[in-house]
Amino acid sequence: xxxxxxxxxxxxxxxxGHGGPxxxxxxxxxFIEKGGPDGGDGGRGGHIILRGNxxxxxxxxxxxxxxxxxxxxxxxxxxxxxxxxxxxxxxxxPLGTMAKRAxxxxxxxxxxxxxxxxxxxxxxxxxxxxxFFATSTNQAPQHAQPGEPGLDEWxxxxxxxxxxxxxxxxxxxxxxxxxSVVSAAKPKIADYAFTTLTPNLGVxxxxxxxxx
Numbered sequence: 001x002x003x004x005x006x007x008x009x010x011x012x013x014x015x016x017g018h019g020g021p022x023x024x025x026x027x028x029x030x031f032i033e034k035g036g037p038d039g040g041d042g043g044r045g046g047h048i049i050l051r052g053n054x055x056x057x058x059x060x061x062x063x064x065x066x067x068x069x070x071x072x073x074x075x076x077x078x079x080x081x082x083x084x085x086x087x088x089x090x091x092x093x094p095l096g097t098m099a100k101r102a103x104x105x106x107x108x109x110x111x112x113x114x115x116x117x118x119x120x121x122x123x124x125x126x127x128x129x130x131x132f133f134a135t136s137t138n139q140a141p142q143h144a145q146p147g148e149p150g151l152d153e154w155x156x157x158x159x160x161x162x163x164x165x166x167x168x169x170x171x172x173x174x175x176x177x178x179x180s181v182v183s184a185a186k187p188k189i190a191d192y193a194f195t196t197l198t199p200n201l202g203v204x205x206x207x208x209x210x211x212x
Contacts, residue, residue, distance in 0.1 A: 008159035017045025017086030019124035019147025020073035045123025046070030046086030102154035124148035
């Protein structure tokens with residue numbers, strides 16, 4: 001893997017979905033002159049989720065994705081029908097990825113296990129429909145809630161855990177040559193000391209379709 005593809009730090013704008021508004025609706029049916037309130041709740045806005053993936057090694061796939069927007073929740077409907085939830089967006093990241101808020105440097109979470117999922121930016125809650133507000137003294141509520149807004153903030157992802165195996169040795173010991181043979185990496189190789197000035201990353205495949 002080329003060193004230019006070795007990305008361990010990115011910054012992007014994460015915007016979770018807004019919650020859908022609740023519905024103000026009253027039941028209407030033949031021979032039923034005054035039906036009760038039956039407005040449904042709005043749907044939740046989409047989450048932005050980080051998921052650990054042991055087969056992902058760098059943050060390269062997110063390098064050019066400066067904006068990640070989740071879908072808004074849908075409006076509630078009559079007959080007590082809840083609006084559809086906004087579609088979540090899941091970002092696969094390497095193990096050892098740390099997330100923090102760009103403006104405050106506040107730590108949010110760290111992904112340490114394969115398959116681990118953490119909600120980076122939760123979607124807004126859907127608003128309540130007018131049926132939710134019906135009481136014995138207010139049997140025909142005329143209002144419903146708007147949905148809550150989602151989050152909109154800049155996030156930094158930083159890869160803290162770099163590699164499973166490190167090659168360390170004296171100059172001209174053959175470290176780069178070994179890496180080029182056991183992996184697809186193509187580091188610079190020459191017969192003088194300190195040829196390699198920056199770390200090179202290679203992926204080595206082994207049995208059961210696994211890699212390191």
